[in-house]
Amino acid sequence: xxxxxxxFPVLMMMVVSTLFAAVKPTLDHVEPPFWWTGFKNPxxxxxxxxxxISKTKPEINYTGVEIxxxxxVENPNxxxxxxRLADNTQPGKFDxxxxxxxxxxxxxxxxxxxxxxxxxxxxxxxxxxxxYLIMPDRFANGDxxxxxxxxxxxxxxxxxQYDRHGGDLKGINNHLDYIHDQGYTAIWLNPVLENDMEHAxxxxxxxxxxxxxxxxxxxxxxxxxxxDDARKKGIKMVMDMIFNHCGSNHWWMKDMxxxxxxxxxxxxxxxxHRKTVxxxxxxxxxxxxxxxxxxxxxxxxxMNQRNPFVAKYLIQxxxxxxEYVGLAGIRMDTYPxxxxxxxxxxxxxVLNEYPKFNIVGEQWHTNPSLVSYWQRGKKNENGYxxxxxxxMDFPIQDAIVKAFTENExxxxxxxxxYETLALDFEYPEADNLVVFADNHDTERFFTAVREDFSxxxxxxxxxxxTRGIPQVYYGGEILMTGRKSDGDGMLRKDFPGGWPDDNTxxxxxxxxxxxxxxxxxxMKKLANWRKNKTVVHNGEMKHYLPKESVYVYFRYNDxxxxxxxLNNSKENxxxxxxxxxxxxxxxxxxxxxxxxxxxxxxxxxxxxAGSAMIIELK
Ligand code: CA
Numbered sequence: 006x007x008x009x010x011x012x013f014p015v016l017m018m019m020v021v022s023t024l025f026a027a028v029k030p031t032l033d034h035v036e037p038p039f040w041w042t043g044f045k046n047p048x049x050x051x052x053x054x055x056x057x058i059s060k061t062k063p064e065i066n067y068t069g070v071e072i073x074x075x076x077x078v079e080n081p082n083x084x085x086x087x088x089r090l091a092d093n094t095q096p097g098k099f100d101x102x103x104x105x106x107x108x109x110x111x112x113x114x115x116x117x118x119x120x121x122x123x124x125x126x127x128x129x130x131x132x133x134x135x136x137y138l139i140m141p142d143r144f145a146n147g148d149x150x151x152x153x154x155x156x157x158x159x160x161x162x163x164x165x166q167y168d169r170h171g172g173d174l175k176g177i178n179n180h181l182d183y184i185h186d187q188g189y190t191a192i193w194l195n196p197v198l199e200n201d202m203e204h205a206x207x208x209x210x211x212x213x214x215x216x217x218x219x220x221x222x223x224x225x226x227x228x229x230x231x232x233d234d235a236r237k238k239g240i241k242m243v244m245d246m247i248f249n250h251c252g253s254n255h256w257w258m259k260d261m262x263x264x265x266x267x268x269x270x271x272x273x274x275x276x277x278h279r280k281t282v283x284x285x286x287x288x289x290x291x292x293x294x295x296x297x298x299x300x301x302x303x304x305x306x307x308m309n310q311r312n313p314f315v316a317k318y319l320i321q322x323x324x325x326x327x328e329y330v331g332l333a334g335i336r337m338d339t340y341p342x343x344x345x346x347x348x349x350x351x352x353x354x355v356l357n358e359y360p361k362f363n364i365v366g367e368q369w370h371t372n373p374s375l376v377s378y379w380q381r382g383k384k385n386e387n388g389y390x391x392x393x394x395x396x397m398d399f400p401i402q403d404a405i406v407k408a409f410t411e412n413e414x415x416x417x418x419x420x421x422x423y424e425t426l427a428l429d430f431e432y433p434e435a436d437n438l439v440v441f442a443d444n445h446d447t448e449r450f451f452t453a454v455r456e457d458f459s460x461x462x463x464x465x466x467x468x469x470x471t472r473g474i475p476q477v478y479y480g481g482e483i484l485m486t487g488r489k490s491d492g493d494g495m496l497r498k499d500f501p502g503g504w505p506d507d508n509t510x511x512x513x514x515x516x517x518x519x520x521x522x523x524x525x526x527x528m529k530k531l532a533n534w535r536k537n538k539t540v541v542h543n544g545e546m547k548h549y550l551p552k553e554s555v556y557v558y559f560r561y562n563d564x565x566x567x568x569x570x571l572n573n574s575k576e577n578x579x580x581x582x583x584x585x586x587x588x589x590x591x592x593x594x595x596x597x598x599x600x601x602x603x604x605x606x607x608x609x610x611x612x613x614a615g616s617a618m619i620i621e622l623k
Pocket of ligand 1: 146147148149150151152171173221620
């Protein structure tokens, strides 16, 4: 037989099978992977990703669930399915059938879960809380088996500041009692979602899957368990989210849904990071766009929240995690960088579903005008309004560092605290701001004050008694150090005792210096005292101009008053009560909760050099 004739059917079969393989749809992602009944918003948009999925037609047969729109986009491997859930839709499971020529080519079993009882009215974090910030890779290693995951390229090496150190959710869960005993009622974890990047993935700010916890931290179920276990101990969970960018290894980067899914794709520029332009009344469009649409860094593609599918994806993703984990709050990264109007829409939608929820935005600027612009209730000249309840109080953070590092002068030193707080008229809700001395991006506070223990104690007394929600960065309570110029990883060192082979164990106190133990006990005392002091949570604030480097203020309500005295000078001081007569009216004595000593008379107070008094007035 002729060889050519023999080859022909074989070739034909190969061509046919190749064609068949090319058109056979596969289903790779359905997001959100499940949902709940009983939200106020009846809409749900599914993003479906799979080979040539747009050539199929989805069908659902479930009482109360209606497909209202199916949208194909530029990339045939995506479908967006808009569902409407009727009010009385029952929780349950149903198949989404993806059909082509009348045949089902793929089935996805979708679940509508019942919402947890009372989840809509769960308390968000608020000024009754003290928040503990943890970088999960660097706190405690509760599961040695997940330190390195096959197929994930970033390396485990505790000796390298940018490598993975093995900390995880189990580790945090193992030490909830420590966090509780230290007096914290909320934990904010730096991002826990998958960051499958080649290098420096430990910090978590380059998301590669918005619906999956990084396997080196554990599973989605581990995250939910941590939140559930924390709640049982009276500790609220705050999730760190990033809407501005994803990681360059996100799965959709290999198969972009649409050209405008990202800003500047594929020819991007880097943002100027000049946040001032966003409110500048004289701004040029060129500067505005370069700031808002530039990429954060080249490994973090800038998402285009003006694309309604991107916006919906992110909003639903946040609600999914709130409901799934039972969150009490969100810390939103780089708040001013995404589209302002989408962010306003997001905050309003979340608060519509969860009225007591809290969201704190990161607007890293030391000017209260630029921070307050974003807070709900703010009347802005350009008409911009949002529902964002809280912001990170960077102006106060800057003031705290300067107050306790500068020489005392007319407008330096402790006067910084007074001057900055005096600008609170800028904020619609100053007492909902998160106050802090340091975080994962700043110099460690003990390093900033050149390891001056008295300055540390003064600052922490301020942090725990000023208005707002205090946040302490893990290890601050044991005087952990880290210089910004030594690299960001050095601000995020391992918490001693979190790893089985650690010589020092801050959880048990083993190996800590006397000063570290004293700091830990001091922080524990302040946070636990604050826990039940409603007058410090939401009482009024009245402060007096610092004189001779002594700053005095009162937190008060109808029932009680707390007098705080911060002596930032190198000398002992005597404070005369008559200057504070309007605040001392009705009180004759008190107890200093720092020293535990009774104060028989308020007419004259002796305050030791570089020390704080927190006096419960009687
Ligand atoms: Ca681990």
